[in-house]
């Protein structure tokens with residue numbers, strides 16, 4: 001079994017809940033209330049801030065230039081077309097990206113694990129969070145790809161950004177990096193990757209739970 005399949009199997013229930021979620025089902029059906037999509041995008045824009053820094057750290061820790069290049073190209077996509085999508089969608093939904101929204105507790109926890117992974121100096125820890133973030137989005141978005149063109153752009157482009165050949169190759173690359181480093185890790189470091197992978201998957205599920213509920217005060 002590939003190491004990344006092993007990691008996913010350890011948190012199968014959270015993975016299933018995160019990738020077959022009512023939030024994304026409603027998004028793909030076009031029935032998600034616009035205020036829920038706006039609130040989600042404002043929280044996710046906070047997530048992207050930490051994600052960009054984490055991806056930059058992974059680029060810095062990749063063992064060779066060929067290992068780093070696909071991540072560097074993906075960073076260009078996030079900071080280019082995806083960033084522009086956030087700007088356009090938040091504005092079209094009647095909101096504003098600046099000043100940033102206050103972070104919901106789930107968003108804050110995500111920011112913490114991304115910062116911890118980025119600052120750990122451990123490539124496999126960075127990859128564990130990156131693989132969950134991109135693979136889980138590919139998994140939920142792919143079954144809805146054929147509906148994207150018929151939806152308002154704030155729903156449709158969010159599906160398109162996370163499906164198709166280009167995004168599949170991003171996920172294949174990230175999984176390939178983690179699969180490649182796994183056999184060289186000590187048992188202790190493998191357990192640490194398992195913990196981070198499961199934590200990140202739990203947070204992906206909780207992020208959609210909170211967005212579906214409209215970020216109620218706790």
Ligand SMILES: Cc1ncc(CN)c(N)n1
Nearest residue numbers: 044047133134137204207
């Ligand atoms: C919380 C979360 N996880 C993953 C992704 C995919 N880039 C995202 N935009 N937001």
